[in-house]
Amino acid sequence: MTTPTDTTAALKLSPCPPVPPSDDGRTQLKLRRVAIDTYRENVAYLHRDCELYRAEGFQALAKVEVRANGRRVLATLNVTLDPRIVRCDEIGLSMEAFAQLGVEAGHPVTIQQAEPPASIAALHRKIGGERLTREEFYAIARDIAEHRYSKIELSAFVVATHASELDREEVYFLTEGMIAAGQRLDWRERLVVDKHCIGGIPGNRTSMLVVPIVAAHGLVCPKTSSRAITSPAGTADTMEVLAEVELPIERLQEIVRAHRACLAWGGTAQLSPADDVLIAVERPLSLDSPAQMVASILSKKVAAGSNHLVLDIPVGPTAKVRSVPDAQRLRRLFEYVARRLGLSIDVVITDGRQPIGQGIGPVLEARDVMRVLHNHPHAPIDLRQKALRLAGRLLECDPDIRGGDGYGIARDILDSGRALAKMQALIEAQGARPFDPERPPLARHRFEVTAARDGVVTGIDNQRIARIARLAGAPKVAGAGVDLMRKLGEPVRAGEVLYHVYAEYPADLEFAREASAHASGYTIGEPHEVPQMFVEF
Amino acid sequence: MTTPTDTTAALKLSPCPPVPPSDDGRTQLKLRRVAIDTYRENVAYLHRDCELYRAEGFQALAKVEVRANGRRVLATLNVTLDPRIVRCDEIGLSMEAFAQLGVEAGHPVTIQQAEPPASIAALHRKIGGERLTREEFYAIARDIAEHRYSKIELSAFVVATHASELDREEVYFLTEGMIAAGQRLDWRERLVVDKHCIGGIPGNRTSMLVVPIVAAHGLVCPKTSSRAITSPAGTADTMEVLAEVELPIERLQEIVRAHRACLAWGGTAQLSPADDVLIAVERPLSLDSPAQMVASILSKKVAAGSNHLVLDIPVGPTAKVRSVPDAQRLRRLFEYVARRLGLSIDVVITDGRQPIGQGIGPVLEARDVMRVLHNHPHAPIDLRQKALRLAGRLLECDPDIRGGDGYGIARDILDSGRALAKMQALIEAQGARPFDPERPPLARHRFEVTAARDGVVTGIDNQRIARIARLAGAPKVAGAGVDLMRKLGEPVRAGEVLYHVYAEYPADLEFAREASAHASGYTIGEPHEVPQMFVEF
Incomplete structure (x- = not known):
């Protein structure tokens, strides 16, 4: 935490040159691209000695609006002491935010504290468990699509709509709002x-x-x-x-x-862009409520x-x-x-x-x-x-x-x-890429996971197998993954291969090997233990 | 977003030297302090060409555990392309995270994907509206105090406990858990x-x-x-x-x-450290539910x-x-x-x-x-x-x-x-500091806000006055603020001063002036319009 004392000390040690104001009297800074990927959360970097840092709200985690050429982006502020990241006459933007603003580095920009998103009052009503109107869902979807919500506010929205479940009319409003907040393709066909x-x-x-x-x-x-x-x-x-x-x-x-x-x-195609923003929060929370699933899929x-x-x-x-x-x-x-x-x-x-x-x-x-x-x-x-x-x-x-x-x-x-x-x-x-299904370009390294006992396969854990494939490098390494040799109900003898794991890098191979040794994802048992198919499709 | 294609391209362009493994076979990186203040959210910075970046979960926003000398911190990962921030054999930590690890720069550290906090299951139950046990609140408070929750998870906790209101027994469990997660002072006195x-x-x-x-x-x-x-x-x-x-x-x-x-x-003093972490989320959300207020104050x-x-x-x-x-x-x-x-x-x-x-x-x-x-x-x-x-x-x-x-x-x-x-x-x-109450060291610049009409003061908006004082620079600039010349019920004539505003910096002065011009926080009216005192204390 920055205390009043050390701010003053820093200001004395490294005085910052005054920065020229723009036409509207606002202080201008030079734009800089900071090559940090913050995964869909826009982050702005300001030097602590920048004179704007003292102004209200310009503290770490505040939401700021960065403007140039009539364009603007919203970003969460991080404060830095390192002039190699930003100098005190600069404002840095993380990679996605920089791309969104669409202005070259060095261009003069102004920043100001962002107005809170107009739909925050509706968000608070939803946190309080109230039912929202069509207009409120439209406003929320628009603010989310325009990156006006911080990660904290996004998380609040996702949890509030999960906790006080949306009724089906509200799910419809949210879905429609998400559609309206983006592009919509028209194929001019009766049946698509x-x-x-x-x-x-x-x-x-x-x-x-x-x-x-x-x-x-x-x-x-x-x-x-x-x-x-x-x-x-x-x-x-x-x-x-x-x-x-x-x-x-x-x-x-x-x-x-x-x-x-x-x-x-x-x-x-900017189809339901609010959905892309929400996923960035739902993923780390592992929250996938029916309402959000329906709104996400149908809006797209x-x-x-x-x-x-x-x-x-x-x-x-x-x-x-x-x-x-x-x-x-x-x-x-x-x-x-x-x-x-x-x-x-x-x-x-x-x-x-x-x-x-x-x-x-x-x-x-x-x-x-x-x-x-x-x-x-x-x-x-x-x-x-x-x-x-x-x-x-x-x-x-x-x-x-x-x-x-x-x-x-x-x-x-x-x-x-x-x-x-x-x-x-x-x-x-x-645009074809060369691919021969009989010689698929698999990753270089391989190990196999074998059955510990005789029996039939009575369970294959979808999540475990997915995790092992990801540890092996998929999908970033296209040739990595898991190749299953046995499926549910098939007989297997001790020592026979259940699946192969492919990885390109030794580190990935070890991660996957550790995980499969800990729990292979397979259970072997007696034929009557094979779970029944829930549905006949 | 990083796509498989451009990762491969980057790897080819800037091959990264292999990094030596530690005793337990994990790849070691050199620790670096990244001078960015991320306001109580620990952030780790990894170069995209680092060989560890390819491993499972090592992508932006993943939670990683950084270890050295038997100590560890948890941090959210940001991925960078700029070797001036971190080189590909380094791992960077934001200022607070670096201080928490307590190891000097350049020290070898290992990183691995953080295990999800043990209390995440309880968090999900609370999001689902369930009542939690004493043990669950203890586990949540401990994980929060140890920075195991991301901002997204913290926000989820704050909103879930707000939305599905805690009963008073749960508030008690939470408070006790927050006390247990920190230090506790004992003054050895009967009455404190x-x-x-x-x-x-x-x-x-x-x-x-x-x-x-x-x-x-x-x-x-x-x-x-x-x-x-x-x-x-x-x-x-x-x-x-x-x-x-x-x-x-x-x-x-x-x-x-x-x-x-x-x-x-x-x-x-590390008193109820979970409270300090929660405030970092409650502040930007402006959420101050009774349950959290009680737990915060009483645990401290x-x-x-x-x-x-x-x-x-x-x-x-x-x-x-x-x-x-x-x-x-x-x-x-x-x-x-x-x-x-x-x-x-x-x-x-x-x-x-x-x-x-x-x-x-x-x-x-x-x-x-x-x-x-x-x-x-x-x-x-x-x-x-x-x-x-x-x-x-x-x-x-x-x-x-x-x-x-x-x-x-x-x-x-x-x-x-x-x-x-x-x-x-x-x-x-x-440790006294020189201070003469008759010559208080006020900020250099001043302007006054005057009454637009004759009447009595019928309202002074606490929030508006606080905001104007903050815009003027308080509390970072100790001598900045607002000095009230009239209180509720007092008569005032058009043009008379309602309050003075003090600011040290011209930019702050302008921010405060704009805000007070927009809404001064005072309402002037007739004597019968002065709001009644709610309570007789």
């Missing part, structure tokens, strides 16, 4: 379809099969995905093994016009221009949703909000007892996907089956397809090679 | 008295009068105070105008043994060794507590928790309609206090009266004093000069 999974199941890469299948049939499916947040691979990470995924929005639109689909990263989908969505809710003992009643409650909330938004939704409750497919990690998952498209003999059957069923449901939104016929049509498209051809067209259009 | 105000009223410096009065009578009153958090002056800031307040705990104990009292800053008092407390709750339209029923509710909570802690408490509800005394800001308040002690003709009467009444209540905890006699005894001690003599003894003992 999408599929989404609430997450939590490693290897669950069905989008990369469903999209080419339904696009081959002729449906418009402009799929934008996120990168992994807490998982070993997101669809964007896996697709990136095969093709470019960071496409300018204009290029994305061209591809969709030409091919009816895309498989791209959604981060370039509607902003991306979809009007028909198949939603996958996996249920299992180590999945996000652990019981069918919970899944049904979540389904009803999705359906209510989707209807209010004018989005047609088909919620599918699926088997989430174990990872889907064989590989976990971008390269390994890309290999599985391509094997399914190639009808390869080692293609994982569960991944193929699940993708066909989801694609079938999506196809049935075509008024020309009768209920129940979707699965068969999807299977024909896959088996005939038309899905593969569509995928290859998408890969070419987005 | 203290007084405290919940805050919110500028100029309310009664402690500096009550302490010398009751100590002159012979009661033990080891008063430790905080510095201003959101106000223009705390007792520690004001006392610092007259004497040293940052005293080592041993010196403090000597002074109390010799003089029965002290008036010192409490920050050196009990840890400081007091067993008898007079607590001042001011009530008024711009005070923290705005109605007598609210004050009564708060009183009952204080009384319940105090009884469970074995602390005798006397809650006094006081007039909080306007600032107390004349001056606002450390030097101006020190002037007022010294004028009261000197029985100066310009001594503010309201400050004198309130201090005498509170001192009287405190004196009555002496079993030899009959109920109702305290006020008269306090007045005798003050009028006779014994309180002044005691104050001078305390000032000498703590």
Whole structure:
């Protein structure tokens, strides 16, 4: 803590040159880019000897507004004593904040204490457990999207909406507010379809099969995905093994016009930007309340221009949703909000007892996907089956397809090679990267985890396997991850391999080895101990 | 956001030398002090090219544990590209975190992903609205005191305990847990008295009068105070105008043994350290729930060794507590928790309609206090009266004093000069600073705020006046602040001075002038519009 005494001392020791005022009489500082990644929290760095530091509120953690050229960013203030970070006539901005301001280094800027976000009163009402109006949710979503909330305020919002649960009308207001706070794509098509999974199941890469299948049939499916947040691979990470995924929005639109689909990263389009900001807080808190999940997913989908969505809710003992009643409650909330938004939704409750497919990690998952498209003999059957069923449901939104016929049509498209051809067209259009599914570029180092006893596999812990894959380097190292050799219910003998772990760096290998030695994620037991499938899908 | 592609590119461009492992096989980095004040949030800075950055969780905002010499600190990770901040064989720590680790720069340290705090499960239960046990509150308080919670988690705790209100038993558990997580002073006296105000009223410096009065009578009153958090002056800031307040705990104990009292800053003694951490979040959120107020105040008092407390709750339209029923509710909570802690408490509800005394800001308040002690003709009467009444209540905890006699005894001690003599003894003992109350060292620049019309003062906004005093530089600039020329109910003519504002720096002067021009904090009206005193104290 800075005390009055040592401030004075410092001021005497290193007198700061007076800084010229701008036209409106405000002191101007020179902008500097401080090469620190503060993960979506804008941070401004001010030297303690800067004359502005003495002014009200200009103390560590205060929120300041930095202006230049009619543009502005909001940032949390950190105070420094090191002139190599900022000199006392400068204001530093962390990397993202600097990019947001969009002004070159050295440019004169003014700073002032930020007005508290207009929606803070509404936030306080929600903390107090009150119900908020549509206008209040709109204001909150806008302030969040514009980075007006500090991490502390974001956390307060996430916890308050979790603790005093939002009613479904409020979830709808929040979702609509989040859509309104960003861009909204319009594909000028009657039917724009999408599929989404609430997450939590490693290897669950069905989008990369469903999209080419339904696009081959002729449906418009402009799929934008996120990168992994807490998982070993997101669809964007896996697709990136095969093709470019960071496409300018204009290029994305061209591809969709030409091919009816895309498989791209959604981060370039400013779709529901409040969602991206909230995730930065929900992730470290591991909070994923139904209200926030619904608002997050549906705001992204509607902003991306979809009007028909198949939603996958996996249920299992180590999945996000652990019981069918919970899944049904979540389904009803999705359906209510989707209807209010004018989005047609088909919620599918699926088997989430174990990872889907064989590989976990971008390269390994890309290999599985391509094997399914190639009808390869080692293609994982569960991944193929699940993708066909989801694609079938999506196809049935075509008024020309009768209920129940979707699965068969999807299977024909896959088996005939038309899905593969569509995928290859998408890969070419987005910018192909060389990839041979029979020689996937796996990470250099490998170790195996073996069974300690004879028996059958009675459990595979989704979270544990995901953690081991992440420790091994996925998704940052695309070729790292876990390759499963046994699935639920399969017999295994002591010493046989349960899975391989791939890592590029010895340190990562050791982290993953320690973790798998501590708990492999597998349980081996008797056949009757295999958990029942919660749902028949 | 860092993408897999550009990480690889950066690694190729600036290969990092391999770093030697320590005995336990962990990679060692060199410690560096990064001169950034992150206001009580520990931050660690890692270069993006450091080989450890690739490992699981080592990404921006992850919580890491930095170890050296058997000591450790927890910190939130920021990732940098600038070798002037940290090189890729170094780990940087923000100023407070560096001081906590207590190891010199350049020392080899290891880092690893921090285990989530053990009490996070309890935090999640509280977010879910559940009631927590004594053990859970102890664990939470310990983790907070040890800086194991991130700002996001702290905010989550503050909001969750606010939203799903703690019952009074839980407030007691939390308070006790906060006491247990720090040091506890033992004065080896049967009766150790203290007084405290919940805050919110500028100029309310009664402690500096009550302490010398009751100590002159012979009661033990080891008063430790905080510095201003959101106000223009705390007792520690004001006392610092007259004497040293940052005293080592041993010196403090000597002074109390010799003089029965002290008036010192409490920050050196590690009393209820969890409270200091929580304040760093409550302040920017402006959240001050009854539960947290009670836990904060009572944990500090009990840890400081007091067993008898007079607590001042001011009530008024711009005070923290705005109605007598609210004050009564708060009183009952204080009384319940105090009884469970074995602390005798006397809650006094006081007039909080306007600032107390004349001056606002450390030097101006020190002037007022010294004028009261000197029985100066310009001594503010309201400050004198309130201090005498509170001192009287405190004196009555002496079993030899009959109920109702305290006020008269306090007045005798003050009028006779014994309180002044005691104050001078305390000032000498703590280390006197030169101060002449008739020539207070006020800040260089001054402007006045005048009445726009004839009438009587019908309102003085505590918060507005505090804000103007802070904009003028208080408490960082001790001589800055506001000097009130008119109080509630007093007649005033158009053009007459309502108050003077003192500032040391032209920029501060302008900030304060803008604010007072926008809203002076005074309302002038008719005599019948003067708000009634809520309470007769």
